[in-house]
Amino acid sequence: MLKLDKVTKVFGDIIAVDDISFDVSDGEFVFITGPSGSGKSTIIKLILRQIIPDSGEIILDGTNLASLKNKEIPKIRQKMGIVFQDFKMINERTLRENIEITLAVNKVPKNEWNDRVMHIAKLVGLEKRMDLFPVQLAGGELQRGALARALVGNPFLILADEPTGNLDWKTADEIMELFEKINNEGKTILMASHHLGIIEKHKKRVIELREGKVVADSAVTSGHSGKNDEKKSAKKEPAKPEDGKDLKKQ
């Protein structure tokens, strides 16, 4: 699904990403970890096509992102769901409108909006907060809202850049449970995080970066694919959200 092949990105004298290669398969949950400045966010930005690699290829669902024309970028971004550390919610819109905007961008017919938004709201546990504005929500709720916005477009890849960075341990844990749940639904997740406690707890594939280079990849070193047993069984018999709807059927 996602393949980075000898990708390098240089900012002035700083080599942010240095000849990195790795693959992410369908349904995988991959942590990218490492200290600040190791290149985690740069990788997310490269996949989002916010920046272009100086060399190497990034293949997402058969498309080389490096050679993508500007007008084709929105289309590829619509296939991804993005969650940021600072939530990136539109403060002038209610939570419902923040989620609906993804549907509008993805040109989903308006008569489907309410069902899809309420389904996602239930999944992230925010169905009673939908008409509140971001300033009226707590950090954990904002991050769940951001996750809902990322999910409502039914993306095949979720990119998360330090999604627990601004949250306390308990809230971060709740958010991670949600990511786990979504991964069990079959969604591929690529998460940049330096939260070691969380990474160790969730036992997924971990790609460790240092000074822009991959220094460890648990898929290579221990054969850990990132697809846990739970998920494998979920693929055969998908886990249902509370209201019984399958995310893939949205």
Add this chain to the structure above:
Amino acid sequence: MNIHLKTAFNNIRRSPFQALAAVFVLFVTFFVVSVLVIFIYSSHQILKHYETRPQVIIFIKDNATISEVDALRSKLGGDLRLKKVNYVTKEQALEIYKKATKDNPMLSELVSPSVFPASLEFSVVDLSYAEPVISELKSESIVDEVGYTASLGGEETLTDVVARLRQIAYYIRLTGGIVVGFFLGTSLVLMVVIISMKMSVRKNEMEILDLIGATAGFIRAPVFLESLLYSVTGVLSGWFVSFLIFLYLTPSLTKYFQDIPILPSSTLALLGFFGILLLVELTVGLLLSLTGSVMAVARTRKRK
């Protein structure tokens, strides 16, 4: 409601004074545009009125035969420089005289048709043809006298009036063009400034939209709709106020200018005139908002 329209309305609602400033400037612009268009139309009508009425008169010698007069008449009729060639018999000339002296019947009782010469009247396509045509006609054997029509006070008055009217019409068009250009330029700059200000506030929103895969058109749509709402409101109010003032002044204007049709003669023609004016102004407003929003988006993106 459409999501872009809703966003546009919300943006207006959040900063009503900026919106009011934009609408007010556009109102003034389109009010001035409407008034100037009416002015230009009326000055053109006045000029046309003087240019197209009979301007040259040929007095025929008493001994001229009907066939000679007919020959001259058809010669004039075939001249492309001339139009509206009209033959006035001695009897018709007397009638005209009687009409002109109806307040003093004694004057008309004392004259007979034989006193008046028959004449040929015509107007020229362009007043510059008048002089050469007159000198050509003076050499005709049946022509007694040739000159400018006396209805406007004679040769000098007519040329003076038309020349002055042409000059006035030219200055109205020139000044109108400059004033309209100035107002449209001001409106455009103000619209770009106001939209840019609003977009700087919405920078975060635009960045988020960009990240979740919104196309440039999607991001631009509410901005364009917002400026379109300003333009449409400005156009409609400016046009409507000028229309009301015009309707209010119509009786006085008609009375003052009498037989000069400075305004469309029928109600239908008047509505048609104002309808076309509104359509043109709406098109200009549309172009203004399109240009304004494209410039504002480009400016904000450049800053990013």
